[in-house]
Amino acid sequence: MTSLPASSRSKRRTSPAWLSSPLASQIKAPLVCIGLTLALWQFLAQFNSEGFPGPINVISQTWDPYIIHPFFDDGGTSKGLGLQLLISLQRVAVGYSLAAMVGIGAGLAIGLNRFLRRGFDPLIQVLRTVPPLAWLPISLLLFQQADTAAIFVIFITAIWPIIINTAVGINEIPQDYTNVARVLRLRKRSYLRDIVMPATAPYVFTGLRIAIGLAWLAIVAAEMLKADGGIGFFIWDAYNAGGDSSTSQIILAIVVIGLVGLTLDRLVGAVGNLVAKGGN
Amino acid sequence: MTNAFLTVDNVTRSFSLPKGGEYVALKDIDLQIAEGEFISLIGHSGCGKSTLLNLMAGLDQANTGGILMDSRQVTDPGPDRMVVFQNYSLLPWQTVRQNIALAVNNVMREASDAEREERIEASIALVGLAQAAHKHPGELSGGMKQRVAIARALAIRPKLLLLDEPFGALDALTRGNLQQQLMQICQQAGVTTVMVTHSVDEALLLSDRVVCLTNGPAAGIGQIVKVNLPRPRQRLEVMEHPDYYKLRTELINFLQQQRRLKQHRQTISTSVATPAAAGVPPAATRKVRIGYLPGLDVAPLALGLERGFFRDRDIQVLPVVFHRWQQLEEQLRSGELDLAITSASAPLALNLGLQGQPAWPAITPMTVTRSGNAICLARRFAELQVGSLASLADHLKGRAARLRLAIGQQGSMQDLLLRHWLASGGIQPDQQVDLQVLSPLAMQAALVAGDIDGFIAGRYRVAKAVESGLATVLATDLDIWSNHPEKVLTCHEGWAARHEALLLDLCAGLIRAGQICEDGGQHDNLVRALSQPQWLGSDSAVALQRQFQLGNAADSGRRLPLNRYHSDRAHVANSAEGAWILTQFSRWGWSAFPSNRLELLGQVYRNDLCSSALERAGLPALRPERQPIPLACGRPFDQDDPIGYLEQLPFSAGTTQAVVPLASAEANRSFAVP
Numbered sequence: 001m002t003s004l005p006a007s008s009r010s011k012r013r014t015s016p017a018w019l020s021s022p023l024a025s026q027i028k029a030p031l032v033c034i035g036l037t038l039a040l041w042q043f044l045a046q047f048n049s050e051g052f053p054g055p056i057n058v059i060s061q062t063w064d065p066y067i068i069h070p071f072f073d074d075g076g077t078s079k080g081l082g083l084q085l086l087i088s089l090q091r092v093a094v095g096y097s098l099a100a101m102v103g104i105g106a107g108l109a110i111g112l113n114r115f116l117r118r119g120f121d122p123l124i125q126v127l128r129t130v131p132p133l134a135w136l137p138i139s140l141l142l143f144q145q146a147d148t149a150a151i152f153v154i155f156i157t158a159i160w161p162i163i164i165n166t167a168v169g170i171n172e173i174p175q176d177y178t179n180v181a182r183v184l185r186l187r188k189r190s191y192l193r194d195i196v197m198p199a200t201a202p203y204v205f206t207g208l209r210i211a212i213g214l215a216w217l218a219i220v221a222a223e224m225l226k227a228d229g230g231i232g233f234f235i236w237d238a239y240n241a242g243g244d245s246s247t248s249q250i251i252l253a254i255v256v257i258g259l260v261g262l263t264l265d266r267l268v269g270a271v272g273n274l275v276a277k278g279g280n
Numbered sequence: 281m282t283n284a285f286l287t288v289d290n291v292t293r294s295f296s297l298p299k300g301g302e303y304v305a306l307k308d309i310d311l312q313i314a315e316g317e318f319i320s321l322i323g324h325s326g327c328g329k330s331t332l333l334n335l336m337a338g339l340d341q342a343n344t345g346g347i348l349m350d351s352r353q354v355t356d357p358g359p360d361r362m363v364v365f366q367n368y369s370l371l372p373w374q375t376v377r378q379n380i381a382l383a384v385n386n387v388m389r390e391a392s393d394a395e396r397e398e399r400i401e402a403s404i405a406l407v408g409l410a411q412a413a414h415k416h417p418g419e420l421s422g423g424m425k426q427r428v429a430i431a432r433a434l435a436i437r438p439k440l441l442l443l444d445e446p447f448g449a450l451d452a453l454t455r456g457n458l459q460q461q462l463m464q465i466c467q468q469a470g471v472t473t474v475m476v477t478h479s480v481d482e483a484l485l486l487s488d489r490v491v492c493l494t495n496g497p498a499a500g501i502g503q504i505v506k507v508n509l510p511r512p513r514q515r516l517e518v519m520e521h522p523d524y525y526k527l528r529t530e531l532i533n534f535l536q537q538q539r540r541l542k543q544h545r546q547t548i549s550t551s552v553a554t555p556a557a558a559g560v561p562p563a564a565t566r567k568v569r570i571g572y573l574p575g576l577d578v579a580p581l582a583l584g585l586e587r588g589f590f591r592d593r594d595i596q597v598l599p600v601v602f603h604r605w606q607q608l609e610e611q612l613r614s615g616e617l618d619l620a621i622t623s624a625s626a627p628l629a630l631n632l633g634l635q636g637q638p639a640w641p642a643i644t645p646m647t648v649t650r651s652g653n654a655i656c657l658a659r660r661f662a663e664l665q666v667g668s669l670a671s672l673a674d675h676l677k678g679r680a681a682r683l684r685l686a687i688g689q690q691g692s693m694q695d696l697l698l699r700h701w702l703a704s705g706g707i708q709p710d711q712q713v714d715l716q717v718l719s720p721l722a723m724q725a726a727l728v729a730g731d732i733d734g735f736i737a738g739r740y741r742v743a744k745a746v747e748s749g750l751a752t753v754l755a756t757d758l759d760i761w762s763n764h765p766e767k768v769l770t771c772h773e774g775w776a777a778r779h780e781a782l783l784l785d786l787c788a789g790l791i792r793a794g795q796i797c798e799d800g801g802q803h804d805n806l807v808r809a810l811s812q813p814q815w816l817g818s819d820s821a822v823a824l825q826r827q828f829q830l831g832n833a834a835d836s837g838r839r840l841p842l843n844r845y846h847s848d849r850a851h852v853a854n855s856a857e858g859a860w861i862l863t864q865f866s867r868w869g870w871s872a873f874p875s876n877r878l879e880l881l882g883q884v885y886r887n888d889l890c891s892s893a894l895e896r897a898g899l900p901a902l903r904p905e906r907q908p909i910p911l912a913c914g915r916p917f918d919q920d921d922p923i924g925y926l927e928q929l930p931f932s933a934g935t936t937q938a939v940v941p942l943a944s945a946e947a948n949r950s951f952a953v954p
Binding site for chain 2: 176177179180182183184185186187190194195198199276
């Protein structure tokens with residue numbers, strides 16, 4: 001019964017086998033849609049008198065050195081995209097790690113202690129809505145140094161979802177598990193290790209995933225305003241240079257930022273899945 | 281049971297509702313569990329079975345009362361009371377072995393690693409999961425998860441194993457196998473077990489006793505069924521045991537009766553709610569007509585009226601005097617009386633429609649008096665050396681003439697007590713005795729005229745006959761059933777539902793008056809109140825005065841016990857006492873024993889109203905005891921086994937059971953709603 005409709009379909013459609021392979025069928029739709037979008041862009045760029053590049057121009061204008069030599073270093077601020085990215089990622093790594101450590105710790109404390117939860121909740125609710133760039137002036141005043149200030153902005157932007165999600169995760173530990181802990185009279189350490197941490201891990205990683213997105217968002221903005229290196233700086237620098245290929249450089253940088261952001265998001269998601277694998 | 285391992289003592293658990301007010305889940309639960317016993321809790325959903333289990337586990341605390349295990353109060357959860365939760369509660373991020381190890385390592389902290397390891401492996405092997413030990417719960421089937429949960433529970437050797445619907449989510453085949461396994465494991469380990477279940481068959485297969493909970497709110501223990509099937513039990517063998525279906529029917533009956541009772545309460549309350557919703561204002565004058573027969577039993581009514589306990593609450597009480605019980609009942613049935621102080625057996629007799637009457641849905645919200653009866657014989661019997669039950673039986677042996685005794689009403693409490701007393705002495709009341717129904721007021725005259733040889737009546741009448749030198753007391757309540765319910769308040773179920781607030785106020789007044797009646801220092805007031813013409817008459821004052829002294833003085837010969845008006849839980853509307861009354865109706869062949877007795881008793885004995893009335897009177901609520909009722913004849917009455925009781929009674933007409941159609945509240949009386 002099950003093989004019948006399959007065979008009849010293959011008879012009707014005489015497409016090659018590779019086109020119906022799972023990988024191809026997954027790629028097909030995005031390939032077509034993105035291709036159409038690029039074509040439309042290229043088509044519209046023809047009519048632009050200001051010289052706004054189409055996709056082909058973008059690639060040709062940035063091919064050398066930005067695409068094929070991502071790690072060139074001419075000294076000063078003239079560096080390849082790859083090096084600029086590394087600078088940004090370094091800042092994100094420091095700021096985000098600090099946010100994760102402090103955020104999970106604070107989230108645990110707030111989740112486990114009713115007094116702290118009630119006391120800090122209004123503060124957290126207000127501060128989490130503050131846009132990343134609003135922190136920058138204070139941060140500069142505090143640290144005087146552009147690099148540290150950028151790291152602080154990342155930290156302060158990324159920390160809220162981590163705190164909130166960790167605390168919610170603790171609140172949402174199923175009654176069943178706490179009942180087991182109560183009946184067995186688990187010690188505090190064992191309770192944290194065997195019940196609280198595994199049960200809240202999925203929530204913590206949801207927080208971490210939201211946080212990495214925010215951190216990436218914040219670093220580009222912070223670097224555009226005040227920095228001497230990094231992918232945000234690269235965009236701003238290209239804009240200020242105003243050369244023929246400036247627009248193409250900016251567009252290339254935007255694509256790279258997007259791809260890196262996506263990669264970071266997926267990376268944290270994958271780690272989360274790996275850690276919380278036992279859950280459910 | 282003094283050697284109880286686990287004692288649930290008078291536990292009430294209520295939850296406050298978000299909208300204010302509170303929901304009473306469990307009320308006055310008393311339960312004693314012996315060591316090694318397997319108990320099942322059964323009842324409809326929402327009746328608080330799991331709440332009770334959580335209380336035993338210590339996961340939840342009772343509002344009043346407490347739970348003792350091994351003579352220590354249960355205040356918090358602990359591994360000596362291990363729970364197998366409804367949805368297994370295995371930690372999904374740990375393997376089977378880790379789940380069990382977590383419990384073992386936490387509980388056996390002093391043991392060596394090798395010992396713990398051994399215990400863990402043994403537990404896994406016990407439930408046959410050695411192959412799955414490395415798997416996570418998510419990879420296991422429901423039955424396997426349940427086995428892990430049981431293994432985890434047993435691994436730490438709890439003293440008490442608590443199972444919350446352990447097999448609820450499993451398919452029939454798995455369930456059957458697991459039940460068998462659980463039974464074997466529990467028996468080997470000898471662990472005391474309490475299991476919540478929905479399944480009657482499961483309860484019967486596994487349990488030593490099945491505790492049936494009544495409907496919530498305020499669920500209580502409705503019945504405890506002993507399962508005396510031989511162990512070890514095998515599923516199929518158990519089902520073939522002759523007692524199995526009897527027990528099964530009993531449990532299913534209980535559940536069905538509870539369901540009907542719930543529906544019945546709902547229909548009553550909706551039918552009452554409708555006129556109010558239609559905007560009919562409540563009657564402005566709260567006028568109540570209460571029927572009574574003069575006697576010491578009406579003292580609370582008399583005193584309550586005199587003290588204005590009813591006027592206080594805007595109730596105008598119109599007492600209506602009768603001289604014959606039959607007339608009183610006729611007027612109650614016809615609706616000319618709202619309420620009556622009747623014999624304690626009257627509400628059930630009215631519901632069953634004894635003596636060819638149509639069934640009438642009577643209820644009783646409270647007991648008015650207890651005890652206060654005596655049996656007396658004409659003086660000439662004393663001259664014949666007949667001074668006790670034994671000598672009376674000897675006297676009657678071989679005589680053709682029947683003993684002529686007067687009772688106030690057939691089927692009344694006095695009739696039942698007299699018959700029970702005679703029968704316990706080997707006298708068959710229907711053959712050797714001629715029981716005549718007489719007005720209590722005419723008994724003394726009949727004794728003088730020689731129409732009767734003796735009578736059973738209240739203390740006042742008997743004492744008068746004794747003082748006039750006409751009779752001698754042969755027995756009192758103490759010789760039959762001390763503290764038996766004598767007079768109760770009786771009314772129509774529908775009337776009670778429509779006038780609940782009024783009824784509660786009235787009961788509260790009677791309760792407050794009863795409190796005073798029992799106070800020895802108030803006897804003068806009591807005499808003054810009772811000697812009013814509408815009660816016992818002015819000529820009773822001197823007699824009453826003397827009688828109260830007679831009752832208290834130790835040396836005045838035979839001491840007549842005083843009526844109980846208040847103390848010793850006097851007011852409780854106790855359905856266990858009703859069950860005894862039902863056995864007597866059946867014993868003397870007046871009606872088949874109702875197989876739906878719990879439904880009937882639940883409908884008639886409204887201790888919920890009694891509790892509310894006590895609350896209105898500012899007194900703590902009373903709860904009926906579940907202990908067997910000790911009767912003087914030496915055969916205690918256990919409300920959970922009325923048929924067994926009936927079987928061992930002398931002169932029992934039979935133990936036929938039948939479903940009694942219950943009188944519906946709306947069928948027999950239409951209400952004149954102004």
